[in-house]
Amino acid sequence: MMKHILSVTVSNQPAVLARISGLFSRRNFNILSLNVGETEKPEFSRMTIVVEGDDHTLEQVKKQLYKLIDVIKVTELNQANMVERDMALIKVNCNKNMRTQLIQVVNVFRGKIVDLSPETVTVEVTGDESKINALIELLKDFGIKEVVRTGIVALDRELPSTTKVKN
Amino acid sequence: MALLSGAKILIESLLKEGVEIIFGYPGGKVIPLYDELYDAPITHVLVRHEQAAAHAADGYSRSTGKVGVCIATSGPGATNLVTGIANAYMDSVPVVAFTGQAPTHLIGTDSFQEIDIRGITLPITKHNYMVTNIKDLARVVKEAFYIARTGRPGPVLIDLPVDVIKTNFDYHYPEKVHLPGYQPTYEGNYMQIKAAAEVINNSFRPVIFAGGGVIISNASDELKTLSKTGKIPVANSLMGLGSFPLTDEYSLGMVGMHGTKYANYAISESDLIIAIGVRFDDRVTGRVDKFASKAKIIHIDIDPAEINKNIKVDIPIVGDAKTILNKLIPLIKTVERTEWLETIKEWKRDYPLSYEHRNSNIKPQYIIEKLNEVLSENSIVVTDVGQHQMWAAQYLKFLKPRSFISSGGLGTMGFGLPASIGAQFGNPDRPVICISGDGGFQMNLQELATISNNNLPIKMIIFNNSTLGMVRQWQELFFNERYSHTLIKNPDFIKIAEAYGIKALKVTDKNDVDKAIKEALNYNGPMLLDFVIPQDENVFPMVPEGASLEEMLDYRKVLKETEI
Numbered sequence: 078m079m080k081h082i083l084s085v086t087v088s089n090q091p092a093v094l095a096r097i098s099g100l101f102s103r104r105n106f107n108i109l110s111l112n113v114g115e116t117e118k119p120e121f122s123r124m125t126i127v128v129e130g131d132d133h134t135l136e137q138v139k140k141q142l143y144k145l146i147d148v149i150k151v152t153e154l155n156q157a158n159m160v161e162r163d164m165a166l167i168k169v170n171c172n173k174n175m176r177t178q179l180i181q182v183v184n185v186f187r188g189k190i191v192d193l194s195p196e197t198v199t200v201e202v203t204g205d206e207s208k209i210n211a212l213i214e215l216l217k218d219f220g221i222k223e224v225v226r227t228g229i230v231a232l233d234r235e236l237p238s239t240t241k242v243k244n
Numbered sequence: 245m246a247l248l249s250g251a252k253i254l255i256e257s258l259l260k261e262g263v264e265i266i267f268g269y270p271g272g273k274v275i276p277l278y279d280e281l282y283d284a285p286i287t288h289v290l291v292r293h294e295q296a297a298a299h300a301a302d303g304y305s306r307s308t309g310k311v312g313v314c315i316a317t318s319g320p321g322a323t324n325l326v327t328g329i330a331n332a333y334m335d336s337v338p339v340v341a342f343t344g345q346a347p348t349h350l351i352g353t354d355s356f357q358e359i360d361i362r363g364i365t366l367p368i369t370k371h372n373y374m375v376t377n378i379k380d381l382a383r384v385v386k387e388a389f390y391i392a393r394t395g396r397p398g399p400v401l402i403d404l405p406v407d408v409i410k411t412n413f414d415y416h417y418p419e420k421v422h423l424p425g426y427q428p429t430y431e432g433n434y435m436q437i438k439a440a441a442e443v444i445n446n447s448f449r450p451v452i453f454a455g456g457g458v459i460i461s462n463a464s465d466e467l468k469t470l471s472k473t474g475k476i477p478v479a480n481s482l483m484g485l486g487s488f489p490l491t492d493e494y495s496l497g498m499v500g501m502h503g504t505k506y507a508n509y510a511i512s513e514s515d516l517i518i519a520i521g522v523r524f525d526d527r528v529t530g531r532v533d534k535f536a537s538k539a540k541i542i543h544i545d546i547d548p549a550e551i552n553k554n555i556k557v558d559i560p561i562v563g564d565a566k567t568i569l570n571k572l573i574p575l576i577k578t579v580e581r582t583e584w585l586e587t588i589k590e591w592k593r594d595y596p597l598s599y600e601h602r603n604s605n606i607k608p609q610y611i612i613e614k615l616n617e618v619l620s621e622n623s624i625v626v627t628d629v630g631q632h633q634m635w636a637a638q639y640l641k642f643l644k645p646r647s648f649i650s651s652g653g654l655g656t657m658g659f660g661l662p663a664s665i666g667a668q669f670g671n672p673d674r675p676v677i678c679i680s681g682d683g684g685f686q687m688n689l690q691e692l693a694t695i696s697n698n699n700l701p702i703k704m705i706i707f708n709n710s711t712l713g714m715v716r717q718w719q720e721l722f723f724n725e726r727y728s729h730t731l732i733k734n735p736d737f738i739k740i741a742e743a744y745g746i747k748a749l750k751v752t753d754k755n756d757v758d759k760a761i762k763e764a765l766n767y768n769g770p771m772l773l774d775f776v777i778p779q780d781e782n783v784f785p786m787v788p789e790g791a792s793l794e795e796m797l798d799y800r801k802v803l804k805e806t807e808i
Contacts, residue, residue: 088425091374096366103367133552140549146371146391149425 078129080109082154082161082231083139085124086116088147096145097124106130106138110228121149125230154231161231164203166191167213170220171198179219186212197222250378250409251280254342257385258286260417263313265669267291267300271317272357273344273406289669289698292690294321296662298328299688301339303663306649307624308670309462311338311393318344319357322403323364327656329399330368334653335483336460338397340388347407348376362403370398376405378413383421390421395428396547397460428546432563432571440518440542440559441575447516447540449584450476453499456483456652457521457545457565464488464645466569467520474576477588479507481522483652486643496588497597500528501787502634505595508785508793510588514539521545521565524554525653534792544568597638599784600799604754608632608707608777612639614757615677618765623675624649624667628660628684631713634783636679658687661704665691668700675703675765682708682734692744695770703764704741704772709779710734717782721797731779741772748772 087093094113101108109127116123128138135153142151154161171179176198183190183200186208192199202212206229213224248256254277258266265287270278281288291297294316301312312332316325322343332339345351346358362374371391373384388400444450458467464487471478471494478488479496488495496507511517517539522528529535535555543550543557544565551560561568599609612635619625621642626649627633633650640648649667651659664678685706695702707713716730741748751760751773764771785796 091376092362092366095363099366136552137549140551144547144549146423146426 079131079135081128081130081135082156082159082229083126083128083142084152084154084231084233085126085142085148086150087122087124088149089115089120089122090147093122093147096147097126097142100141100145101128101138104137104141106134112228112230114230125228127229152233154233158234158236159231160234161205161229162203163206163209163226163229164201165209165213165224165226167200167202167216167221168192168223169198169200169216170196170222172196175219179216182212182215188212246415247412248415249276249280250381250404250411250413251276253378253381253413253415254385254404254409255280255284255286256415257382257417258313261311261385261389263311265289265304266313266315267297267304267666268315269294269297269317269321271321271344273318273346274315274321274342274404276406276409277315277342277344277404287669289665289694291662291665292693293688294324295328295658296665296688296691296694298325298339298341299331299656299659299662300666300669301341302328302332302337302659303626303649303666304670305332305337305339305666306335306663307646307667309646310670311340311389312666313340313342315342316344317357318346318361319359321357322359322361326364326368327654329365329401331651331654331656331659332399333368333370335456335651336397337399338392339399340392341399341401343401343403345374345403345405348405349407351405361401365401368399369401370396372401372403374403374405375408378408378411381408381413382415382417386418387421387423391423391426395426429548429562430546430564430567432544432561432568434571436559436561437568437571438575440561441572443516443540443542443559444474444476444518445577445579448581449514450474450516450518450581451496451510451514451539452476452478453481453511453517453519453522454478454484454487455481455520455522458484458487459521459645461521461546461565462645463520463566463569466566466573469573470569470576473573473578475579475581475585476518477510477585479503479511481525481528481652482637482650484522485637485640486645486648490641490643498637500525500793501530501789502638502783502785503787503793504597504638505785505796505798506588506591508787508796509591509595511536512538512792512794513587517541519543519545520569523550526554529554529793530787530795531790531792534794598799599781602778605778606751606754606757606775608635608775608781609639610754611705611707611757611761611775611777612636614761616641618758618761619677620675623647623677624671626650626660626664626667626676626678628678628680629655629657630681630684631709631717631781631783632679632681632707634714635707638783657684660684661688661691661695664702664704665694665700668702676701677703677705679705679707681713682706682710682737683712683732685737686734689740692741692746696744696746699769701768702770704770706737706772706774707777708734708737708774709777709781711779713779713781714783716779720780720782721786722788737772737774746770746772748774750774750776752776
């Protein structure tokens with residue numbers, strides 16, 4: 078099954094998230110992650126939705142989304158030509174003796190230590206999904222207590238104007 | 245600055261939208277609204293159950309083309325609307341439903357008769373609103389009517405917290421809607437239309453498959469022109485019945501599970517399906533991979549999401565059926581399709597709709613044939629759901645657009661009686677005939693009160709076989725005749741009608757059918773006819789679920805095993 082990343086601009090209206098999530102469950106579409114936040118215009122929000130499915134499913138997802146009155150625009154991002162970020166906060170078992178070792182690992186991934194306790198360290202890391210997966214894999218050796226991830230946020234890369242397709 | 249209450253603003257907005265009639269039922273949270281309705285220049289029809297309000301608004305809309313309006317109170321009033329709203333949604337009927345709601349400060353507290361009707365109706369409305377600020381009310385009403393009737397029509401619900409409709413505000417009805425996320429396509433891509441014309445002109449065995457979209461778009465004349473110009477036969481979906489004259493030599497009648505043999509054969513043998521305003525429901529296609537497997541498919545529909553949803557389409561044209569047909573017709577060449585039309589003529593001759601006549605039993609098909617003889621062409625027939633609905637769809641011959649009102653997508657038993665109320669209010673001068681089964685009739689028979697109170701001259705025909713016939717038919721054919729909870733004991737429908745002050749007649753002999761129908765039609769007021777029909781009469785032809793359209797069961801085959 079192919080993974081597709083949709084960037085969906087929606088009106089900032091009550092119940093819009095329920096409309097979108099309800100549509101996915103009703104139509105039996107599978108959401109891998111969904112992220113929503115404000116945009117440059119306060120009346121709109123942008124959702125980044127990662128869906129799984131074949132081409133037929135994807136076509137239906139896009140069309141059904143467009144049928145919602147509150148959906149302004151649906152773009153499928155080209156995975157070869159987009160900027161994608163996922164962020165994770167990872168709380169790891171780590172006493173004083175282990176800290177140096179942990180910080181070395183985190184530095185390789187350009188992560189940040191954002192909280193410390195005598196027994197734990199909380200790491201913030203940003204990047205594409207695979208990078209975060211890799212870090213989580215390494216931190217398992219320390220013992221992961223909790224993980225939270227934002228899910229993917231993504232935007233198209235802006236092409237240089239000369240390479241833009243002219244109509 | 246004229247300050248009006250929210251309730252008054254609502255009434256003024258409805259008047260601006262041209263609303264003449266509302267079907268509803270009052271309750272605690274809509275009392276302020278009903279107080280304004282008390283002397284408003286809008287007819288309010290008091291139903292006896294909110295489900296009937298939604299169905300009546302639906303029947304009104306289907307028969308007139310206008311937006312139907314219904315009102316219910318919060319909580320149970322709102323939830324009772326749900327089936328009616330879902331029914332309108334499945335058949336793309338423009339209805340605007342208003343529900344009362346707890347005051348905004350109590351929302352979310354499980355207060356008395358509070359229910360999240362917006363949440364409940366998310367998947368069964370085209371769009372819905374809760375108006376929490378009086379300043380939004382007029383705009384929301386404007387948007388709701390616009391959304392309901394444009395594009396692919398559908399129901400819109402507006403939930404009204406009681407404090408909002410009691411608040412005073414400066415009334416100003418907006419001139420325009422601003423909905424950046426809603427821009428329906430009407431025109432149809434001309435390149436696609438040209439491509440379609442080319443394929444049509446080069447086809448040998450084309451079939452037009454016309455659905456409810458043709459009726460919604462008022463494109464019946466264009467459909468006829470396309471058929472006549474190109475010499476192309478026309479098959480209908482259930483929702484498309486009435487869009488093309490069923491007596492026309494090019495008419496194939498209904499396609500699908502209970503379609504005519506010649507329609508199903510034509511679809512199966514066709515080399516080109518021109519589908520207009522249909523959504524390829526599973527009751528139409530049968531086994532999808534065998535549906536029209538020799539044909540290319542042109543699909544004209546206003547809803548892009550219907551393209552390629554159930555059936556892979558070769559030439560999609562998104563837009564309004566009427567607009568597109570008007571652009572398509574000039575490109576269509578008259579092609580002699582003698583061989584194809586001759587084949588179809590032979591199928592019609594060899595495999596006509598037929599049933600077995602038996603002594604003096606009243607066969608349901610016979611009742612419909614009698615109706616064909618005596619009903620005037622401007623009659624509206626409303627059906628409920630079940631066997632009688634299929635017999636009506638198969639045998640009725642005089643149907644015009646917006647004259648066959650039936651619950652298609654949702655298949656809602658209990659739809660017929662309240663929908664006929666809406667149809668009669670919308671068409672006071674036309675005969676309205678409501679055909680029901682004994683099961684479905686009892687699902688909303690409280691509406692006899694509405695019919696009686698308003699002296700609506702609806703003629704109610706019950707096909708009474710003391711069984712939930714369609715389910716019984718499946719049990720007979722596919723479940724070893726184990727009639728689990730389908731053989732029912734009915735009340736005396738004559739006494740029930742009379743208790744509501746409605747004239748009624750029971751008919752048990754075939755020879756009395758004609759007389760009874762004529763008596764009812766000549767009677768100036770509501771009348772109920774209770775026709776007792778054989779319990780074991782089944783709807784044929786029948787494509788078993790999951791079979792291809794060519795694999796039709798026929799009453800003769802069934803008879804061979806059981807009776808002959």
